[in-house]
Amino acid sequence: MMEDEAFTDINGKTISLDCQSHSSFCREFTVSSPKTSMAKVMVYTCCVWLLSYTVFFFTQNTAVLSAAIVITLVSMMLHIHFVKVDHESLLVIGSLGIQLSSNYASGRETTTFIEMNKIKDIVINEAIYMHQIIYFLCVLLKDPSEPDAVSSVVPLFQSSKPRLNCLVKIYKSCQEILSKC
Amino acid sequence: MVLKIFFPQCCNRADSGLLVGRWISGHESAVVLAVIHYPFIPGQVKQYVQQMQTRSGVELSVLGSWSLPKEGQEGMESFLRDLSTIFPQKRWLQISRQMGKTGFICNVLNRDHDGESAQKVKRKKKHEDVKGDEGEEDKEEEEEEEKVIFIHYEQRKVMMSQLHPIENGLQDPKTDSPSELRQMFQTVAQSQPLFFMDKYDDGPLKSTHWQSEGREASIIVELLKQASVPLCLLVTWLLSLWTWICNIRIFSLYPFCFLSSKLSTCVQLSYRTEHMRTLSSPRPAAGHTQFMRKANIFVSFLVDVALGMLLISWLYRDNHISMLANTLVPAADHVAKQLEELLQWLMGAPAGLKMNRALDQVLGRFFLYHIHLWISYIHLMSPFIEGIFWYGGLSACLGLTFALSLLSDMVALLTFHIYCFYVYGARLYCLKIYGLSSLWRLFRGKKWNVLRQRVDSCSYDLDQLFIGTLLFTILLFLLPTTALYYLVFTLLRLVVVLFQGVLHLSVDFINSFPLFAVGLRVCRFYRLAEGVKFRVLCDEPGTALHLLMEINPLKVSTVVQTYRTPTYSCYPKDSWAALVKKLFVGELIYPWRHKTTKTD
Numbered sequence: 001m002m003e004d005e006a007f008t009d010i011n012g013k014t015i016s017l018d019c020q021s022h023s024s025f026c027r028e029f030t031v032s033s034p035k036t037s038m039a040k041v042m043v044y045t046c047c048v049w050l051l052s053y054t055v056f057f058f059t060q061n062t063a064v065l066s067a068a069i070v071i072t073l074v075s076m077m078l079h080i081h082f083v084k085v086d087h088e089s090l091l092v093i094g095s096l097g098i099q100l101s102s103n104y105a106s107g108r109e110t111t112t113f114i115e116m117n118k119i120k121d122i123v124i125n126e127a128i129y130m131h132q133i134i135y136f137l138c139v140l141l142k143d144p145s146e147p148d149a150v151s152s153v154v155p156l157f158q159s160s161k162p163r164l165n166c167l168v169k170i171y172k173s174c175q176e177i178l179s180k181c
Numbered sequence: 182m183v184l185k186i187f188f189p190q191c192c193n194r195a196d197s198g199l200l201v202g203r204w205i206s207g208h209e210s211a212v213v214l215a216v217i218h219y220p221f222i223p224g225q226v227k228q229y230v231q232q233m234q235t236r237s238g239v240e241l242s243v244l245g246s247w248s249l250p251k252e253g254q255e256g257m258e259s260f261l262r263d264l265s266t267i268f269p270q271k272r273w274l275q276i277s278r279q280m281g282k283t284g285f286i287c288n289v290l291n292r293d294h295d296g297e298s299a300q301k302v303k304r305k306k307k308h309e310d311v312k313g314d315e316g317e318e319d320k321e322e323e324e325e326e327e328k329v330i331f332i333h334y335e336q337r338k339v340m341m342s343q344l345h346p347i348e349n350g351l352q353d354p355k356t357d358s359p360s361e362l363r364q365m366f367q368t369v370a371q372s373q374p375l376f377f378m379d380k381y382d383d384g385p386l387k388s389t390h391w392q393s394e395g396r397e398a399s400i401i402v403e404l405l406k407q408a409s410v411p412l413c414l415l416v417t418w419l420l421s422l423w424t425w426i427c428n429i430r431i432f433s434l435y436p437f438c439f440l441s442s443k444l445s446t447c448v449q450l451s452y453r454t455e456h457m458r459t460l461s462s463p464r465p466a467a468g469h470t471q472f473m474r475k476a477n478i479f480v481s482f483l484v485d486v487a488l489g490m491l492l493i494s495w496l497y498r499d500n501h502i503s504m505l506a507n508t509l510v511p512a513a514d515h516v517a518k519q520l521e522e523l524l525q526w527l528m529g530a531p532a533g534l535k536m537n538r539a540l541d542q543v544l545g546r547f548f549l550y551h552i553h554l555w556i557s558y559i560h561l562m563s564p565f566i567e568g569i570f571w572y573g574g575l576s577a578c579l580g581l582t583f584a585l586s587l588l589s590d591m592v593a594l595l596t597f598h599i600y601c602f603y604v605y606g607a608r609l610y611c612l613k614i615y616g617l618s619s620l621w622r623l624f625r626g627k628k629w630n631v632l633r634q635r636v637d638s639c640s641y642d643l644d645q646l647f648i649g650t651l652l653f654t655i656l657l658f659l660l661p662t663t664a665l666y667y668l669v670f671t672l673l674r675l676v677v678v679l680f681q682g683v684l685h686l687s688v689d690f691i692n693s694f695p696l697f698a699v700g701l702r703v704c705r706f707y708r709l710a711e712g713v714k715f716r717v718l719c720d721e722p723g724t725a726l727h728l729l730m731e732i733n734p735l736k737v738s739t740v741v742q743t744y745r746t747p748t749y750s751c752y753p754k755d756s757w758a759a760l761v762k763k764l765f766v767g768e769l770i771y772p773w774r775h776k777t778t779k780t781d
Contacts, residue, residue, distance in 0.1 A: 022717050022726055023328075023726045024328070025183055025328060025726075026330075026717070028717070091715065091717070093715065093726075093728070094183055095183040095185070095209065096183070096185060096330065096715075096728075099714060101714070111714040111733055113712050113713055113714055113715065113733065115360050115361060117360055117361065118360070181183060
């Protein structure tokens with residue numbers, strides 16, 4: 001079963017949610033982040049190059065120009081390798097655990113698996129983010145010594161930040177699986 | 182409840198047989214470790230499992246049957262069901278696979294305690310050609326019955342990997358039992374004796390599990406193992422001799438004791454002794470942490486010595502030593518000349534500042550005389566410098582760290598005059614600052630109460646006030662001259678401290694960097710596992726879920742943090758603010774006091 005729906009993130013950009021149901025107790029949710037716009041890349045590149053050209057104009061040193069090219073390339077590579085998240089996914093497997101993974105634009109993947117006996121619940125939380133209040137999904141972790149207390153909170157979909165309607169949809173199907181097991 | 186079956190990938194294509202493994206208590210999961218093939222005698226299998234259980238300490242049992250029918254092997258179903266009566270278990274798994282199909286079919290037979298015949302049969306089928314109404318009925322039936330997840334794992338990687346954070350045997354009584362994955366990892370790691378049976382063995386039982394491809398270069402490894410024992414004994418004997426020398430009473434007398442704690446070569450020597458003691462201990466490493474510590478120390482020692490040898494080969498070729506020695510004396514002369522010029526400049530009107538002429542002259546002459554002394558000391562030393570270099574260079578065969586520490590010590594000795602200037606300047610400045618601050622209190626009619634550690638108000642006599650104010654004025658007007666000398670010599674001192682700090686940091690880096698662990702992370706990433714990650718293998722509706730379990734390697738930064746050998750740089754250091762405050766008040770800064778500035 002696969003569903004693909006379009007939602008918006010907190011900045012109003014379009015993101016897509018892809019729900020994949022592998023079996024009745026195993027579902028995968030993938031949220032794809034908005035693509036970087038070409039205009040933004042152009043603006044940044046132009047800024048760096050204009051700046052370097054100004055410096056070159058006054059110093060007449062060609063090393064400045066080559067440095068600017070190297071800086072642009074390296075920062076682009078670093079950006080797609082460490083900053084730009086292409087899609088984030090949440091794999092909920094009943095009675096086994098929850099796996100969070102985020103794929104970067106360069107193909108790098110970071111994965112965390114949380115075992116079921118550590119998980120207390122999945123909730124939608126409110127948070128103050130810059131000048132606005134946003135909703136986010138988070139996994140509550142149990143404290144092994146005190147079963148009732150929450151030891152820490154793992155936020156989900158940190159880079160794509162979907163809006164509430166999307167979160168509610170994910171939340172409902174997660175709870176369906178969690179309540180069964 | 183969902184039943185989880187951890188299934189080794191190497192058994193995917195195994196011939197039909199019995200599944201040997203372990204039920205993880207408390208969790209609904211089973212770890213399959215091996216498949217024992219037909220034909221077998223049940224008594225022998227029981228005996229074998231018992232034997233393995235005592236040898237590995239894992240509660241092994243026969244979990245069920247595995248069938249992969251080949252051409253002309255039909256009608257095994259009833260035989261497989263009968264097997265469950267031979268090996269009495271609470272649950273009996275009947276996993277089968279058809280040739281050319283990827284999914285497994287799993288039946289779970291639950292048995293009552295009184296040995297009643299199996300009743301509840303659960304079927305999960307893959308590629309079942311049921312259509313229409315029948316299919317839907319089937320599904321509804323399955324809904325209420327048990328579900329099965331197959332988790333495929335690579336036996337070799339799981340066996341060799343170490344799950345982090347490491348638990349050192351001591352179980353926390355508060356946490357009831359280790360998590361499911363940890364238990365699974367432990368089970369596979371502990372059942373190593375099970376994997377020793379070779380597929381070419383001519384025993385009564387044939388089994389499939391992970392098998393090593395044979396050990397490469399095992400003769401060399403064995404020889405090295407044999408050689409390491411006398412080597413360890415030799416090193417231990419040498420170490421005991423060395424400790425005996427170190428413990429002679431003359432070395433615990435004041436000047437030696439002080440010197441050895443300050444000279445970085447001695448500090449490095451003591452670290453190396455400790456490392457060698459750890460390495461040469463005859464007991465095998467207990468636990469993963471200790472083993473990694475030993476391996477890290479060993480590899481960094483080897484790298485250190487190799488780098489030292491490289492340095493030696495460079496130094497003693499083409500007469501580089503005499504070249505160095507010949508450039509050193511002119512360089513020292515040059516520095517002294519520059520310093521003299523600097524002092525002359527300070528004695529005039531530096532940067533247009535008008536100093537107190539008398540004090541300026543006194544200080545300047547004092548420092549000039551000092552430079553003169555130092556230059557004659559260097560010239561006195563100059564015939565011996567080459568010899569010192571030659572013998573000092575030999576220390577590099579103990580490792581690059583020794584050569585670097587020796588260099589640091591030599592720099593400290595050669596720039597002794599700068600240190601002296603700095604100390605004089607700092608002491609003078611410190612005295613003035615303290616005097617000024619206490620007189621400033623007097624000026625306001627207050628004083629420092631030593632007993633209560635606070636400032637109290639106090640009524641002074643007229644004479645006291647007069648003298649105090651007079652002294653305050655004199656000190657205040659003399660402060661700029663002293664402050665200027667202090668500033669200049671502190672800057673010089675900071676340059677030296679910076680250089681020594683860089684040397685210390687590189688020595689420390691070589692000493693503490695966990696090279697073996699990082700190498701393991703790069704080449705055999707599964708050895709250090711942070712956790713696991715799952716991938717959904719086949720997701721056709723109506724089949725059991727198949728997951729592939731992969732090992733999530735530890736991050737390199739975490740590896741470095743976990744496995745670095747502790748040395749002195751791991752202690753908390755002063756912050757930059759504290760350093761600036763020290764400089765401002767005029768307290769002395771040292772590179773060797775590890776708690777103060779190490780120019781991080």
